[in-house]
Amino acid sequence: MNAEFSIRPALAADVPLILDFIRRLAEYEKLAHMVVADEALLSEQLFGPRAHVEVLLAFEGDTPAGFAVFFHNFSTFLGRKGIWLEDLFVLPEMRGRGYGKRLLLKLAGLAAERGCGRFEWAVLDWNQPSIDFYKSLGAVPLEDWTIFRVTGDALRKLGEMAKQV
Amino acid sequence: MNAEFSIRPALAADVPLILDFIRRLAEYEKLAHMVVADEALLSEQLFGPRAHVEVLLAFEGDTPAGFAVFFHNFSTFLGRKGIWLEDLFVLPEMRGRGYGKRLLLKLAGLAAERGCGRFEWAVLDWNQPSIDFYKSLGAVPLEDWTIFRVTGDALRKLGEMAKQV
Numbered sequence: 001m002n003a004e005f006s007i008r009p010a011l012a013a014d015v016p017l018i019l020d021f022i023r024r025l026a027e028y029e030k031l032a033h034m035v036v037a038d039e040a041l042l043s044e045q046l047f048g049p050r051a052h053v054e055v056l057l058a059f060e061g062d063t064p065a066g067f068a069v070f071f072h073n074f075s076t077f078l079g080r081k082g083i084w085l086e087d088l089f090v091l092p093e094m095r096g097r098g099y100g101k102r103l104l105l106k107l108a109g110l111a112a113e114r115g116c117g118r119f120e121w122a123v124l125d126w127n128q129p130s131i132d133f134y135k136s137l138g139a140v141p142l143e144d145w146t147i148f149r150v151t152g153d154a155l156r157k158l159g160e161m162a163k164q165v
Numbered sequence: 166m167n168a169e170f171s172i173r174p175a176l177a178a179d180v181p182l183i184l185d186f187i188r189r190l191a192e193y194e195k196l197a198h199m200v201v202a203d204e205a206l207l208s209e210q211l212f213g214p215r216a217h218v219e220v221l222l223a224f225e226g227d228t229p230a231g232f233a234v235f236f237h238n239f240s241t242f243l244g245r246k247g248i249w250l251e252d253l254f255v256l257p258e259m260r261g262r263g264y265g266k267r268l269l270l271k272l273a274g275l276a277a278e279r280g281c282g283r284f285e286w287a288v289l290d291w292n293q294p295s296i297d298f299y300k301s302l303g304a305v306p307l308e309d310w311t312i313f314r315v316t317g318d319a320l321r322k323l324g325e326m327a328k329q330v
Contacts, residue, residue, distance in 0.1 A: 022241045022242065025241075026242060031242065034242045035242045036242065036243055036244065037240075037241060037242060037243060037244025037245075038244060041243075041244030041245065042244050045239065045244060045245065045246060052217060052237055052239070052246070053239040053246075069239070069241050071237070071238060071239055072217055072236075073236060073238070073249065073251070074210065074217075074218040074234070074236055074251055075202075075251075076187045076190075076202060076234050076251060076252050077187065077191060077196065077199045077200045077201065077202060078201055078202060078206075079201065079202025079203060079206030079207050079210060080202075080206065080210065081210060081217070081218075084238065086238070086239055086240075086241060087241050102330050104323070105323060105326050105327040105330055106327055106330075108315065108320060108323035108324045108326070108327050109323075109324050109327025109328065111320060111324060112320070112321065112324030112325075112327070113324075116320075117316060117320075118314055118315070118316045118320070119314070119315045119316070119320055119323070120312060120313065120314045120315070121312070121313055122307075122310045122311065122312050122313070123310065123311055123313055124309055124310060125309045125310065125311055126309070131311075131313075134313050137315065137319075137323060138315055138319030138320075138322065138323065139313040139314060139315045139319070140313065140314055140315070140319075141311045141312070141313055142287075142311065142312040142313070142314055143311065144289055144290045144291070145287045145288065145289060145290065145312055146287065146288055146290055146296075146306045146307065146308065147285060147286070147287050147306070147307040147310055147312070148285065148286055148287070148288055148296075148299045148304040148305065148306055148307070149283055149284070149285045149304060149305055149307055150273065150283070150284045150285070150302065150303055150304045150305070151282060151283045151284070154302075154303030154304070154305075155273060155276060155277070155281075155282075155283070155284055155303075156277065157303065158269070158270060158273035158274075158284070158302060158303065159273045159274050159276060159277030159278075160277075161270050161273070162270040162271055162273050162274030162277070163274065165267050165270055165271075
């Protein structure tokens with residue numbers, strides 16, 4: 001029998017563990033080269049005075065099993081905030097035990113408690129196991145929307161252009 | 166010559182104007198049936214004590230021309246917050262004058278001022294004029310990601326399941 005599963009909000013002392021999860025998730029997504037976060041940045045952004053991001057940590061007994069990073073988004077059509085799940089990750093050796101589902105359910109419960117109208121996240125199109133899992137929970141893919149992003153030099157350039165208008 | 170264009174943050178007294186913009190945007194997106202927001206909800210969510218959503222209003226002289234609704238998201242890989250543009254809308258009769266671009270540039274400037282690593286939004290796939298416009302500004306479509314959403318009865322059901330685990 002497995003040690004007991006538990007979920008709790010992350011504390012400032014958990015930043016090294018959170019960074020480790022972020023790196024492992026990036027490796028899984030084949031995006032490890034994109035991780036530039038460090039402990040100082042995460043401490044400020046997750047636990048500083050203006051923090052708006054929340055983290056849940058999952059454990060099997062005392063052993064870290066996974067994490068979820070989320071914040072509130074907003075729907076103008078509903079006039080209500082929602083929960084945006086930025087990252088959900090269960091360590092490969094801890095999979096198949098329902099931990100990912102329990103993290104998702106925990107967040108759905110938080111969404112209900114907080115009066116949220118939506119619970120949303122983004123999935124890589126090749127990640128079929130996750131897609132099947134999300135659909136089994138009643139999540140619907142927004143097939144007709146595409147996310148656009150400006151970052152790095154392109155963002156700096158736009159920011160400079162903003163000074164000219 | 167046109168009256169002068171200006172952009173300012175919305176105030177609580179602007180809620181009726183914001184709601185009008187939301188409804189006009191929904192009509193343009195052929196989603197008018199989805200708007201349930203009202204003035205009370207918007208006042209609470211945009212200007213209440215726990216508000217986390219911001220609105221910019223654009224004017225031509227004293228005439229409302231468009232709006233942008235945004236909030237901060239977060240990239241775990243960067244360890245930095247970003248700006249998520251939830252809605253951008255310029256009234257059809259005010260288009261072709263560069264107002265949408267100036268709203269976007271204003272937000273890119275805000276992203277730079279606030280130390281954001283990304284500036285992102287979602288676009289309907291049939292909205293080719295907007296897609297071309299965004300690409301011309303250096304925005305990149307995240308073709309391999311799909312947004313998943315749980316809302317309404319499915320979200321309530323998941324929230325109920327959360328109590329059982």
